[in-house]
Amino acid sequence: MKRIFLFVFIAMSLNTFGQQKTAQGIVAPVLPAMSKSEIKAGLKTHNKALYIKEHWIRDPYIILGPDNYYYLTGTTANPDDSREQSDPYNKGLFEGSIVGSKVQLWISKNLIDWKYLGTPYSIEDAYLFDNKSKDRNVPLWAPEIHWVDGKWALVHCPSGNSSLAFSEGKNVEAPWTHTMGKAFHKKHDPSLFQDDDGSWYALWANTYIAKINDDFSGFASKPYFIRPSSKRPNPNNPEKMISRIGHEGATMRKIGGKYVSFGTAWSTDKMRKGSYNLYYCVADEILGEYGPRKFVGRFLGHGTPFQDKEGRWWCTAFYNGDVPPLEKDGIQEKDLSKTAQTINQRGTTIVPLEVKVLDNGEIYIRAKDPAYAMPGPDENQDFNLQ
Secondary structure (H helix, E strand, O other): OHHHHHHHHHHHOOOOOOOOEOOOOOEOOOOOOOOHHHHHHHHHHOOOOEEEEOOOEEEEEEEEOOOOOEEEEEEEOOOOOOHHHHOOOOOOOOOOOOOOOEEOOEEEOOOOOOEEOOOOEEHHHOOOOOOOOOOOOOOOEEEEEEEEOOEEEEEEEOHHHOEEEEOOOOOOOOOOEOOOHHHHOOOOOOEEEEOOOOOEEEEEOOOEEEEEOOOOOOEOOOOEEOOOOOOEEOOOOOOOEEOOOOOEEEEEEEEOOEEEEEEEEEOOOOOOOEOEEEEEEEEOOOOOOEOOOEEEEOOOOOOOEEEOOOOOEEEEEOOOOOOOOOOOOOHHHOOOOOOEOOOOOOOEEEEEEEEEEOOOOOEEEEEOOHHHHOOOOOOOOOOOOO
């Protein structure tokens, strides 16, 4: 009830304060994050999406570190960029993008109160692939951090400046070293995965995977392309079919002894048309064969599936649209194929996931919040969901 009143109050007050305008000239309010009490209650019930932090971010990434803190990073504007306030619904793409050249980092004990740790990494810390000096204005996309043998590994793109960098110790900070060197060049949306035997793998695009040498000096195997067993229509070429998870946002988790490969695509399989969704496929072996492409959640594209301290699963979500956020009411029946649309507010949202091993051994993963749980009418693939 408080949230409804707050939204109405902000909307009525646009003429006097809080007025924000998108790059397309659309006036829209930017809602604050949920109250601490609301987030706390939602974390306990684990049944609805929680808008935990208001800020300009894409590709939010959350990991529980060895110190029992949650670490949050993602694609952000630079800290001193005034456009974060003047152009809050900037899509971060094309001309006028406010994506910055620095990695921003926050930590939290409870997913409620966040402490800002500054910018421990910038494009100047990236590996230099040629003899040209680094361009400080190059944007830095989709950073992730991973705990590897007592130090932090940081990966990021775009592919022309993609890097795998290591800290010297337990703090996420410079100086950074690049043991992989040129081997990590041209890796779109890179991620890392550690298997039960301690082996590390790199994932990128959607989805290539390759084993990394034990000393992180290079790759121990050639890239393997994860391809789901199922196919779906190619909306851009009716005579062909698509057999991929998505086009970006690769992530892997091991659940129930099986390998779960996550990927991101637009619901329509057309760029920036529909909702930005998360999908998965499963295999008994890390290099396949993988089963059919399955649906995780609507509006969860490039989300990070992670477990909280109690072992419950969540997935990060963020605003990715060409128009301001839509209302949740009735969203399940709305066809969003006209343009890129979302219900996520600007900032970091976490959505509860139901993750279980079925009696037949299959892995079931689905968003629990009803607004995220089912594909919309604009979905290109027929999942035959009950």
